[in-house]
Amino acid sequence: MKRIIPIVSVLLIVLLHVSGQSNNSSNFSNGFKVIPLGVKGGLDESNLSAYLVAANGSDQYICLDAGTIYKGLELAAANQLFKSANPNSIQQQQINGYFISHAHLDHTAGLIMNSPNDNAKNLYGLASVLDVFKKNYFTWSAWANFGNEGEAPILKKYTYKTLVPTTEIAIDNTGLFVTPFVLSHVKPYESTAFLVRNQNSYLLYLGDTGADKVEQSEQLAALWKAVAPLVMNNQLKGLFIEVSFDNSVPEKALFGHLTPNLLMEEMNKLNQLSNGQLKNTQLYVTHLKPCNGCEIKIKSEIQTANQIGLKISYPSQATLIELK
Numbered sequence: 001m002k003r004i005i006p007i008v009s010v011l012l013i014v015l016l017h018v019s020g021q022s023n024n025s026s027n028f029s030n031g032f033k034v035i036p037l038g039v040k041g042g043l044d045e046s047n048l049s050a051y052l053v054a055a056n057g058s059d060q061y062i063c064l065d066a067g068t069i070y071k072g073l074e075l076a077a078a079n080q081l082f083k084s085a086n087p088n089s090i091q092q093q094q095i096n097g098y099f100i101s102h103a104h105l106d107h108t109a110g111l112i113m114n115s116p117n118d119n120a121k122n123l124y125g126l127a128s129v130l131d132v133f134k135k136n137y138f139t140w141s142a143w144a145n146f147g148n149e150g151e152a153p154i155l156k157k158y159t160y161k162t163l164v165p166t167t168e169i170a171i172d173n174t175g176l177f178v179t180p181f182v183l184s185h186v187k188p189y190e191s192t193a194f195l196v197r198n199q200n201s202y203l204l205y206l207g208d209t210g211a212d213k214v215e216q217s218e219q220l221a222a223l224w225k226a227v228a229p230l231v232m233n234n235q236l237k238g239l240f241i242e243v244s245f246d247n248s249v250p251e252k253a254l255f256g257h258l259t260p261n262l263l264m265e266e267m268n269k270l271n272q273l274s275n276g277q278l279k280n281t282q283l284y285v286t287h288l289k290p291c292n293g294c295e296i297k298i299k300s301e302i303q304t305a306n307q308i309g310l311k312i313s314y315p316s317q318a319t320l321i322e323l324k
Protein backbone atom coordinates (compact mmCIF):
# COMPACT_ATOMS: atom_id res chain seq x y z
CA MET A 1 0.00 0.00 0.00
CA LYS A 2 2.72 2.45 0.96
CA ARG A 3 4.17 2.25 -2.56
CA ILE A 4 0.79 2.48 -4.26
CA ILE A 5 -0.36 5.68 -2.56
CA PRO A 6 2.36 7.93 -4.05
CA ILE A 7 1.70 6.50 -7.54
CA VAL A 8 -2.04 7.08 -7.19
CA SER A 9 -1.51 10.64 -6.00
CA VAL A 10 0.88 11.38 -8.88
CA LEU A 11 -1.72 10.02 -11.31
CA LEU A 12 -4.39 12.17 -9.70
CA ILE A 13 -2.25 15.28 -10.00
CA VAL A 14 -1.57 14.52 -13.67
CA LEU A 15 -5.27 13.91 -14.36
CA LEU A 16 -6.31 17.11 -12.57
CA HIS A 17 -3.70 19.07 -14.49
CA VAL A 18 -4.85 17.69 -17.86
CA SER A 19 -8.55 18.25 -17.15
CA GLY A 20 -7.84 21.78 -15.88
CA GLN A 21 -6.06 22.57 -19.14
CA SER A 22 -8.80 21.23 -21.36
CA ASN A 23 -11.27 23.46 -19.52
CA ASN A 24 -9.24 26.44 -20.38
CA SER A 25 -6.90 26.61 -23.27
CA SER A 26 -5.78 23.35 -24.82
CA ASN A 27 -7.96 23.73 -27.92
CA PHE A 28 -6.97 27.31 -28.61
CA SER A 29 -3.91 28.64 -30.36
CA ASN A 30 -1.83 31.53 -29.14
CA GLY A 31 -2.81 35.11 -29.88
CA PHE A 32 -6.14 36.87 -30.13
CA LYS A 33 -8.93 37.97 -32.37
CA VAL A 34 -10.50 41.32 -31.66
CA ILE A 35 -13.77 42.64 -33.03
CA PRO A 36 -14.27 46.34 -32.31
CA LEU A 37 -17.99 46.95 -31.77
CA GLY A 38 -17.33 50.67 -31.48
CA VAL A 39 -14.18 52.80 -31.56
CA LYS A 40 -14.95 56.49 -31.07
CA GLY A 41 -14.82 58.69 -27.98
CA GLY A 42 -18.08 60.54 -28.38
CA LEU A 43 -21.06 61.92 -30.29
CA ASP A 44 -21.96 59.02 -32.60
CA GLU A 45 -23.79 56.72 -30.19
CA SER A 46 -23.67 53.86 -32.71
CA ASN A 47 -19.86 53.69 -32.58
CA LEU A 48 -18.54 54.06 -29.00
CA SER A 49 -15.73 52.11 -27.28
CA ALA A 50 -16.37 48.36 -27.05
CA TYR A 51 -13.99 45.55 -28.03
CA LEU A 52 -14.72 41.83 -28.22
CA VAL A 53 -11.63 39.71 -27.51
CA ALA A 54 -11.28 35.93 -27.93
CA ALA A 55 -8.40 33.49 -27.96
CA ASN A 56 -7.45 32.47 -31.50
CA GLY A 57 -9.43 29.37 -32.41
CA SER A 58 -12.27 30.22 -30.01
CA ASP A 59 -15.58 31.98 -30.68
CA GLN A 60 -16.18 32.79 -27.01
CA TYR A 61 -15.45 36.45 -26.29
CA ILE A 62 -15.11 38.86 -23.44
CA CYS A 63 -16.18 42.46 -24.02
CA LEU A 64 -13.80 45.28 -23.01
CA ASP A 65 -15.96 48.35 -22.42
CA ALA A 66 -19.50 48.44 -23.73
CA GLY A 67 -20.31 51.83 -25.26
CA THR A 68 -21.92 50.27 -28.34
CA ILE A 69 -23.15 46.68 -28.43
CA TYR A 70 -26.10 46.11 -30.75
CA LYS A 71 -25.03 48.20 -33.74
CA GLY A 72 -21.51 46.81 -33.61
CA LEU A 73 -22.77 43.21 -33.50
CA GLU A 74 -25.16 43.91 -36.37
CA LEU A 75 -22.37 45.33 -38.54
CA ALA A 76 -19.93 42.58 -37.57
CA ALA A 77 -22.56 39.94 -38.38
CA ALA A 78 -23.09 41.58 -41.78
CA ASN A 79 -19.31 41.25 -42.25
CA GLN A 80 -19.76 37.53 -41.49
CA LEU A 81 -17.62 37.58 -38.35
CA PHE A 82 -20.12 35.31 -36.54
CA LYS A 83 -22.03 32.16 -37.42
CA SER A 84 -25.27 33.83 -36.33
CA ALA A 85 -26.68 36.91 -38.05
CA ASN A 86 -28.76 37.87 -35.02
CA PRO A 87 -27.17 40.48 -32.67
CA ASN A 88 -29.28 39.31 -29.71
CA SER A 89 -28.22 35.70 -29.96
CA ILE A 90 -24.56 36.65 -30.50
CA GLN A 91 -24.69 38.81 -27.39
CA GLN A 92 -26.32 36.04 -25.39
CA GLN A 93 -24.22 33.13 -26.60
CA GLN A 94 -20.79 34.54 -27.40
CA ILE A 95 -20.15 37.34 -24.89
CA ASN A 96 -18.96 35.75 -21.65
CA GLY A 97 -18.69 38.86 -19.52
CA TYR A 98 -18.06 42.60 -19.60
CA PHE A 99 -14.95 44.37 -18.36
CA ILE A 100 -15.75 48.04 -17.83
CA SER A 101 -12.77 50.41 -17.61
CA HIS A 102 -14.83 53.20 -16.03
CA ALA A 103 -18.47 54.10 -15.78
CA HIS A 104 -18.69 57.02 -18.22
CA LEU A 105 -21.68 56.58 -20.52
CA ASP A 106 -19.61 56.30 -23.70
CA HIS A 107 -18.21 53.05 -22.18
CA THR A 108 -21.40 51.66 -20.68
CA ALA A 109 -24.48 52.78 -22.65
CA GLY A 110 -24.58 49.76 -24.98
CA LEU A 111 -24.54 47.35 -22.06
CA ILE A 112 -27.30 49.23 -20.22
CA MET A 113 -29.54 49.67 -23.27
CA ASN A 114 -29.23 46.01 -24.29
CA SER A 115 -29.54 44.56 -20.79
CA PRO A 116 -33.21 43.51 -21.24
CA ASN A 117 -32.19 41.18 -24.11
CA ASP A 118 -28.97 39.86 -22.56
CA ASN A 119 -28.66 36.68 -20.50
CA ALA A 120 -27.03 36.17 -17.12
CA LYS A 121 -23.30 36.91 -17.01
CA ASN A 122 -20.59 38.61 -14.99
CA LEU A 123 -19.86 42.32 -14.92
CA TYR A 124 -16.23 42.94 -13.98
CA GLY A 125 -14.78 46.20 -12.73
CA LEU A 126 -12.87 47.96 -9.98
CA ALA A 127 -15.00 48.62 -6.87
CA SER A 128 -15.25 52.31 -7.79
CA VAL A 129 -16.60 51.43 -11.26
CA LEU A 130 -19.16 48.83 -10.10
CA ASP A 131 -20.41 51.28 -7.47
CA VAL A 132 -21.77 53.52 -10.25
CA PHE A 133 -23.80 50.63 -11.67
CA LYS A 134 -25.11 49.76 -8.21
CA LYS A 135 -25.96 53.33 -7.17
CA ASN A 136 -26.77 55.07 -10.46
CA TYR A 137 -27.45 52.94 -13.55
CA PHE A 138 -29.03 49.71 -12.37
CA THR A 139 -31.60 51.47 -10.17
CA TRP A 140 -35.37 51.73 -10.63
CA SER A 141 -35.22 55.47 -11.28
CA ALA A 142 -32.58 55.33 -14.04
CA TRP A 143 -33.50 51.95 -15.60
CA ALA A 144 -34.14 48.58 -13.92
CA ASN A 145 -31.91 46.81 -11.43
CA PHE A 146 -30.40 44.06 -13.56
CA GLY A 147 -27.57 43.70 -11.01
CA ASN A 148 -27.29 41.24 -8.13
CA GLU A 149 -26.95 44.01 -5.53
CA GLY A 150 -28.49 47.40 -4.85
CA GLU A 151 -32.05 48.65 -4.98
CA ALA A 152 -34.82 46.03 -4.61
CA PRO A 153 -36.28 44.24 -6.46
CA ILE A 154 -33.00 42.73 -7.70
CA LEU A 155 -33.21 40.99 -11.09
CA LYS A 156 -29.78 39.27 -10.77
CA LYS A 157 -28.99 39.17 -14.47
CA TYR A 158 -25.51 40.60 -13.98
CA THR A 159 -23.25 39.38 -11.20
CA TYR A 160 -20.84 42.06 -10.04
CA LYS A 161 -17.26 40.81 -9.87
CA THR A 162 -14.93 43.25 -8.16
CA LEU A 163 -11.46 43.30 -9.69
CA VAL A 164 -8.38 43.65 -7.51
CA PRO A 165 -5.63 45.73 -9.16
CA THR A 166 -2.70 43.67 -10.52
CA THR A 167 -4.42 40.37 -9.64
CA GLU A 168 -5.05 38.01 -12.57
CA ILE A 169 -8.36 36.15 -12.84
CA ALA A 170 -9.47 33.34 -15.19
CA ILE A 171 -12.54 33.80 -17.37
CA ASP A 172 -14.52 30.56 -17.71
CA ASN A 173 -15.26 29.21 -21.17
CA THR A 174 -12.82 31.55 -22.98
CA GLY A 175 -9.29 30.35 -22.17
CA LEU A 176 -8.53 33.96 -21.25
CA PHE A 177 -7.10 35.55 -18.12
CA VAL A 178 -7.36 39.24 -17.19
CA THR A 179 -5.24 41.45 -14.95
CA PRO A 180 -6.53 44.97 -14.17
CA PHE A 181 -4.35 48.05 -13.60
CA VAL A 182 -5.64 51.37 -12.24
CA LEU A 183 -5.46 54.43 -14.51
CA SER A 184 -6.00 58.08 -13.66
CA HIS A 185 -8.81 59.81 -15.61
CA VAL A 186 -8.91 63.24 -13.90
CA LYS A 187 -7.56 62.46 -10.46
CA PRO A 188 -8.89 60.89 -8.26
CA TYR A 189 -11.43 59.38 -10.71
CA GLU A 190 -10.26 55.88 -11.67
CA SER A 191 -10.19 54.18 -15.03
CA THR A 192 -8.73 50.76 -15.81
CA ALA A 193 -6.31 49.02 -18.15
CA PHE A 194 -6.99 45.33 -18.84
CA LEU A 195 -4.07 43.03 -19.57
CA VAL A 196 -5.57 39.98 -21.30
CA ARG A 197 -3.60 36.73 -21.50
CA ASN A 198 -4.09 33.70 -23.72
CA GLN A 199 -1.49 31.08 -22.79
CA ASN A 200 1.76 33.07 -23.11
CA SER A 201 0.57 35.90 -25.35
CA TYR A 202 -0.89 39.18 -24.13
CA LEU A 203 -3.08 42.06 -25.23
CA LEU A 204 -3.27 45.37 -23.35
CA TYR A 205 -6.35 47.59 -23.53
CA LEU A 206 -6.43 50.95 -21.78
CA GLY A 207 -9.64 52.74 -20.92
CA ASP A 208 -9.61 56.52 -20.90
CA THR A 209 -6.46 57.88 -19.30
CA GLY A 210 -4.55 61.10 -18.81
CA ALA A 211 -0.76 61.31 -19.06
CA ASP A 212 1.14 60.90 -15.80
CA LYS A 213 2.59 64.43 -15.94
CA VAL A 214 -0.83 66.03 -16.47
CA GLU A 215 -2.59 63.82 -13.90
CA GLN A 216 0.25 64.15 -11.35
CA SER A 217 0.11 60.38 -11.23
CA GLU A 218 2.38 57.36 -11.61
CA GLN A 219 -0.25 54.89 -12.80
CA LEU A 220 1.04 54.71 -16.38
CA ALA A 221 4.64 54.43 -15.17
CA ALA A 222 3.61 51.42 -13.07
CA LEU A 223 1.76 49.86 -16.01
CA TRP A 224 4.71 50.31 -18.38
CA LYS A 225 7.01 48.73 -15.81
CA ALA A 226 4.68 45.72 -15.57
CA VAL A 227 4.36 45.15 -19.32
CA ALA A 228 7.89 46.05 -20.49
CA PRO A 229 9.15 42.44 -19.99
CA LEU A 230 6.28 41.22 -22.20
CA VAL A 231 7.28 43.70 -24.91
CA MET A 232 10.89 42.55 -24.72
CA ASN A 233 9.86 38.88 -25.02
CA ASN A 234 7.61 39.68 -27.98
CA GLN A 235 4.61 38.44 -25.97
CA LEU A 236 2.60 41.68 -26.08
CA LYS A 237 0.76 41.29 -29.38
CA GLY A 238 -1.40 44.39 -29.28
CA LEU A 239 -1.74 47.61 -27.27
CA PHE A 240 -4.96 49.62 -27.46
CA ILE A 241 -4.64 53.17 -26.13
CA GLU A 242 -6.66 56.34 -26.43
CA VAL A 243 -5.99 59.69 -28.06
CA SER A 244 -9.03 61.94 -27.66
CA PHE A 245 -7.83 65.40 -28.71
CA ASP A 246 -5.31 66.99 -31.05
CA ASN A 247 -2.21 68.79 -29.82
CA SER A 248 -3.85 72.24 -29.83
CA VAL A 249 -6.02 71.38 -26.79
CA PRO A 250 -4.40 72.84 -23.63
CA GLU A 251 -3.56 70.50 -20.76
CA LYS A 252 -6.17 72.01 -18.45
CA ALA A 253 -8.89 71.18 -21.01
CA LEU A 254 -7.92 67.52 -21.58
CA PHE A 255 -10.21 66.12 -18.84
CA GLY A 256 -8.07 63.02 -18.36
CA HIS A 257 -7.29 62.24 -21.98
CA LEU A 258 -4.24 61.99 -24.24
CA THR A 259 -3.10 64.02 -27.26
CA PRO A 260 -0.72 62.76 -29.98
CA ASN A 261 2.28 64.35 -28.23
CA LEU A 262 1.30 62.96 -24.82
CA LEU A 263 0.72 59.51 -26.34
CA MET A 264 4.20 59.49 -27.86
CA GLU A 265 5.78 60.74 -24.61
CA GLU A 266 4.23 57.75 -22.84
CA MET A 267 5.12 55.33 -25.67
CA ASN A 268 8.73 56.56 -25.58
CA LYS A 269 8.86 55.72 -21.87
CA LEU A 270 7.55 52.20 -22.51
CA ASN A 271 9.94 51.78 -25.44
CA GLN A 272 12.91 52.76 -23.28
CA LEU A 273 11.88 50.34 -20.53
CA SER A 274 11.60 47.67 -23.24
CA ASN A 275 15.11 48.21 -24.67
CA GLY A 276 13.68 49.76 -27.84
CA GLN A 277 11.56 46.70 -28.65
CA LEU A 278 8.13 48.37 -28.71
CA LYS A 279 8.19 48.29 -32.52
CA ASN A 280 7.37 44.56 -32.14
CA THR A 281 3.96 45.42 -30.63
CA GLN A 282 1.07 46.54 -32.82
CA LEU A 283 -0.42 49.76 -31.41
CA TYR A 284 -4.06 50.70 -31.94
CA VAL A 285 -5.18 54.24 -31.20
CA THR A 286 -8.74 54.39 -29.89
CA HIS A 287 -11.35 56.88 -28.64
CA LEU A 288 -10.80 59.80 -31.05
CA LYS A 289 -13.38 62.45 -30.18
CA PRO A 290 -15.12 63.62 -33.33
CA CYS A 291 -15.17 67.23 -34.49
CA ASN A 292 -14.67 68.94 -37.84
CA GLY A 293 -11.38 67.65 -39.24
CA CYS A 294 -10.24 66.25 -35.86
CA GLU A 295 -9.59 62.69 -36.99
CA ILE A 296 -7.37 63.75 -39.88
CA LYS A 297 -5.50 66.19 -37.65
CA ILE A 298 -4.96 63.68 -34.84
CA LYS A 299 -3.72 61.01 -37.25
CA SER A 300 -1.27 63.35 -38.95
CA GLU A 301 0.03 64.64 -35.59
CA ILE A 302 0.57 61.04 -34.42
CA GLN A 303 2.47 60.26 -37.62
CA THR A 304 4.69 63.32 -37.06
CA ALA A 305 5.28 62.49 -33.38
CA ASN A 306 6.10 58.82 -34.12
CA GLN A 307 9.80 59.35 -34.68
CA ILE A 308 10.78 55.94 -33.36
CA GLY A 309 8.83 54.11 -36.07
CA LEU A 310 6.20 52.32 -33.99
CA LYS A 311 3.53 50.29 -35.79
CA ILE A 312 0.42 52.41 -35.24
CA SER A 313 -3.01 51.87 -36.72
CA TYR A 314 -6.67 52.63 -35.99
CA PRO A 315 -9.29 50.03 -35.20
CA SER A 316 -12.37 50.16 -37.37
CA GLN A 317 -15.89 49.24 -36.21
CA ALA A 318 -16.88 45.64 -37.05
CA THR A 319 -13.53 44.90 -38.73
CA LEU A 320 -11.67 41.84 -37.43
CA ILE A 321 -8.16 42.31 -35.97
CA GLU A 322 -6.00 39.18 -35.78
CA LEU A 323 -3.04 39.21 -33.40
CA LYS A 324 -0.65 36.27 -33.60
Ligand SMILES: [Zn+2]
Binds near residue numbers: 106208287
Ligand atom coordinates in the same frame (compact mmCIF):
# COMPACT_ATOMS: atom_id res chain seq x y z
ZN1 LIG B 1 -14.57 57.76 -22.98
Ligand SMILES: [Zn+2]
Binds near residue numbers: 102104185208
Ligand atom coordinates in the same frame (compact mmCIF):
# COMPACT_ATOMS: atom_id res chain seq x y z
ZN1 LIG C 1 -14.14 58.70 -19.71
